[in-house]
Amino acid sequence: MAAKQGQNSVEPIRDPEQIRAMKEYLLHQSYRDYFCLRSASIWACGLAISCHSGSWT
Numbered sequence: 001m002a003a004k005q006g007q008n009s010v011e012p013i014r015d016p017e018q019i020r021a022m023k024e025y026l027l028h029q030s031y032r033d034y035f036c037l038r039s040a041s042i043w044a045c046g047l048a049i050s051c052h053s054g055s056w057t
Helices: 018-031 031-052
Strands: none
Touching: 018 031
């Protein structure tokens, strides 16, 4: 399947340095947004681990 390019496509941020910089920025700008980012990151990691461990089958 070919990757779709344009304004309707979204790519994940894979560079740990970009994620760290985004967390640092949000920590000083909006604690609510920082907390949402951290919560989403933790939730996504937990989902990925449980999917790979076979608990969803």
